[in-house]
Amino acid sequence: MSTVNPADAVGEAKPGPEVTVEFVQAIAREAGEILRTSFYDRNKKVDTKDSPADLVTEYDRAIEDHLKKRIHNAFPTHQFLCEESSTSNDCLTDAPTWVIDPIDGTTNFVHSIPHTCVSIGFAVNKQVLIGVVYAPILEELFTAEKGKGAYLNGERIHTSGRRDPSRAVVCCGFSVSSLRKIGMPDVDPVAQAAAREIEKSVMNNVTYCVHNCRDIRHYGSTALELCYVAAGRLDAYQSLSPKEWDLAAGVLIVEEAGGCVIDFDGKPLELHVRRALAASTEELARSFVGKLTAPGL
The missing domain is CATH 3.40.190.80 (D-Maltodextrin-Binding Protein; domain 2)
Structure with a gap:
């Protein structure tokens, strides 16, 4: 099992609970199931934020709330930087922090375009140590842990290597x-x-x-x-x-x-x-x- 010990990463005297890739994948799949079951709902409640093109739905909030609750129960001292609940003054710090976009591609989600996903990053000392992106409609789970490669549905992936x-x-x-x-x-x-x-x-x-x-x-x-x-x-x-x-x-x-x-x-x-x-x-x-x-x- 792959783990990241945030206490070790920030130099605390006492070890803290370990964050595992498996845990992040599991909560991403849970969030993805909320996205999947609501994707074809033609009666989504849609609001706007800063402009008519900046959309937010009840499901953005529901997914973010679910993820924060699951993470807080497991790691009560960790911080959050999330799209729907953070303010313009919030920023990434050295503390163990979960950086979350509950639905990345909300406009796609509203219009039933499948390029929409849940994005979860776990950072310590402003460095992202684990990243998981789950696109449930496309059935694609992208995962990376710092120093251990990137994967799509469990298979190692690499860039194209293009130079020109x-x-x-x-x-x-x-x-x-x-x-x-x-x-x-x-x-x-x-x-x-x-x-x-x-x-x-x-x-x-x-x-x-x-x-x-x-x-x-x-x-x-x-x-x-x-x-x-x-x-x-x-x-x-x-x-x-x-x-x-x-x-x-x-x-x-x-x-x-x-x-x-x-x-x-x-x-x-x-x-x-x-x-x-x-x-x-x-x-x-x-x-x-x-x-x-x-x-x-």
Whole structure:
């Protein structure tokens, strides 16, 4: 059984309970069953958050509540960083922390598009040690433990090994909800100006990939898009929009599959920085540095 002892990782004097990959897989499957049974519900209760394109359902909340309860019962001192209950001031700390997106790809879920998943990362000292992404409609369970490889349904996976951007299929991720702030009367001018800068970078980056890569894709689920890089289905992924819960599990899975994940400026990725570049090889990743733009770079 694979284990991670968070107490050892943070240097505590007394050992704490061990987090196992099997435990994370088990709770991901439990959450996935809630997603699966509600997927075809045409009467889902759907609300919006920051914009008309930023959706949340009763099932997002139900899955997050279920996961937090299961984890708290097993590890009562651990912290959480979750999409539906965290605030803009919450951030990843050195403490053992569960980084959770209960339904990554909520819009896909609402519209019964199968690219939707549960994403769970376990981090200590701001380093993700275990990542699990479960897509129940597709029946795919992606798993990684730091230093021990990446797996899909129990079988080892590797990136495509692609090095040449002209032969690469690249996922261009972006947040429609962020761009929808432009022109909204109840959004302050500063936020609208920031959205316009993001829009410029998004259009630049998509245009660059269209003209310099084999093809582009966008599946609407950051965690799955990263897993597709890990599995060799995509060669690269770039986005200005992801948050910690979108990235945590998928980034580890890419790295453990032999891929490279960096910031747009070529530096190691920090999960709180809202720009990410993942690729099958470091050579391919660095071929985009200086070509992709982001506000502030």
